[in-house]
Amino acid sequence: MVFVCNSFQQAIHKVHTYNRLFDLMITDLYLGDGKGTDLMHMMMMGNKCPKSVILITGSEFYPAKKNPGFDDYMAKPISLNTLYTTVRSCISLHNL
Secondary structure (H helix, E strand, O other), X not given: OXXXXXXXXXXXXXXXXXXXOOOEEEEEOEOOOOEHHHHHHHHHHOOOOOOEXXXXXXXXXXXXXXXXXXXXXXXXXXXXXXXXXXXXXXXXXXXX
């Protein structure tokens, strides 16, 4: 099942209303009304942390290691090949 949220508030609402843990979350660093890193930290504190998380950013020099809990990151613009490769890597890493 895939959920698309267009804002930080929509993502928070989905996290609170979905009764299962997410296998994979792909989030932008800046969501307009919040940050993807804050979303991840809120999920970690509420024991709803996804098994795998990919961060999207506008900077190719943004280190994913800077934020614990993120498995990888993708720099914009993102090609379909990069998206596919990154998602497959996270799926393999966590046996999803």
